[in-house]
Amino acid sequence: MTPDTLNEKYGAPGSGRVRVLLAEDDDEMRRLIAETLRRDGYLVMEAPSGAELMSLLERLQNGGDGASVADVIISDIRMPGLDGLEVLRELRSRHLTMPFILITAFGDDETHRRAEELGATAIFDKPFDLDDLMTVLANTPVLHKLQKMAG
């Protein structure tokens, strides 16, 4: 995927539309979330695993202008290969501070605590109400600003 096609699919930075990177290994679940997000005007790039998500990020970074290539990341925790928490840790260690939302099927206290420690914006236990996810996104200050910038 060349940088231009990426921008075509994904929208160039500053276009006013929030760009979401979504990582979820269950196909139907990913489709559902992506559809719901797109319905509300978000631009969504889908990845079926944590590893795919990382490589996607890398490609976007190389192709983009160096600025944040994703405005928000939504990721399942339990995926084959790299899991959500590890992705979060990796990103934070690279000083990428975009909002990060985690989804999990087995959200015990330990997992919630680690998510908080690593600086996740929110964590949802499956099954959750998609409306709640949309509300969190809408209320995240960073994303709010972006949408306002475009007017």
Next chain:
Amino acid sequence: MKLALKLVLAIVVGIVLVLAVDGYFRVRRQLEAFEGDMKRDHAAMGRALAEVVADVWEIEGEAKAFEIVESVDKRKANVSIRLLGLDVLTNSIPSMEQAARVQDSVLDGELATAFIDHQGGSPFLHTFVPVIPAAAPVAAIELAESFAPHEAFVRVTIIRSVFITIVTVVLCSLLVVAFGMFFVGRPLKRLVEKTRKLGAGDFGTPLKLRQNDEVAILAEEMNLMAERLARANAKAEREASARIAALEQLRHADRLTTVGRLASGIAHEVGTPLNVISGRAKMIAKGEADGGEIRENAVIIAEQADRITKIVQQLLDFARRREPRKERVDLRHVVEGTFTMLRPMAEKRGVRMVQVNDGVSTDVEADGTLIQQVLTNLVLNAIQAMPGGGWLTVSFSRLRRSPPLEVGAEEGTYLGMSVEDQGEGILEEDVPRIFDPFFTTKGVGEGTGLGLSVAYGIIREHKGWIEVESVRGRGSVFSLYLPCPEAPALDA
């Protein structure tokens, strides 16, 4: 107090020895002194008398000399003095040797003494002093005195000595016993008691002895030892209870792991489809879907519901296993049936499936459906282990085997069916757990980990077992063994 008796014995021996030796030497010295005194007396008296007698002999004649001696003798009570002619000199001397000696001495003009035992056993000292009137001895004065009084004295001394010895011994023994009991006996008894209590595990209060010697040191050391023992005991107890607690925790965690895994498995397997169903249904309800989309959503809802149903069925299957309904089954057909069912999936991944048989009879007494379930599970695992394609081989063998202990069957002939793949293989540490319920090496979402444990259970109910061999990177072989039917095989 046995110790005191030993000490007493030692003291007694010592005292007796010392006093006896001292007594002996004292008696001897006494006797010697007596003898010396007596001899000196005799010599003095004898010489003086001899001079006088010699003069009288010369001047007044032999008879006068005898007279004088007789009158002197009468005057001396304890000493008998005689004047003896040379010829009768030695008449009173019994011993030839002594007699000769005395004779010689006297003839030489020298004084001589001899001890002679008289009747009754009492010794007498005889002193012979030569009388020399002119140039040569003509006679000798014999003085004889009894040693008896001195002997009596010696006897008294000996008795006195013995008496003193006995008194000393008795007194010392009593003292030793008394001191022994007080300084050693009683404290030791207390020490013995303390030791006994220690042995029984009673660490109690320290033993304080009011003395300043080795026994007290021993008591102090015992106290220290008791303290150390008490601490070590307490430590051992703490460690034991800690170990028990840790074991309990492990057992607890073990139980939790299985239940926890089951719970997380269910949560994921059921939670995700539920999320999708809920989301899609709400979309329809809110009117966010129109026309064809409604139908699409409904289809998705139905699919996800099916997914949940399958999981519930699997769980129920795991919980309840039905009795195998055994009949004569040809395993080759079972394999073919399984291949047919899974061919589409295999082909999608480039997996080629083949059945191999070297003329081994593949008849068994088994529940065909259940065996098919097992085989399906094994073949499915094999296919999933080869995402890049490869060969899946099912082969048969007939051999005499001794089943693993838990099967509880005897050595016999078994039909082995092996499913071999060229996949990633299983990690060595996972192999022993591979048949455990809810154990899975797949990512969550690809299975609840029940398949192999169900399969194992089914084969066990057929009085067989499943084995696995795996080489990481090369592949795995799952072999199941079923007892050969008793009836002779139909093919050679």
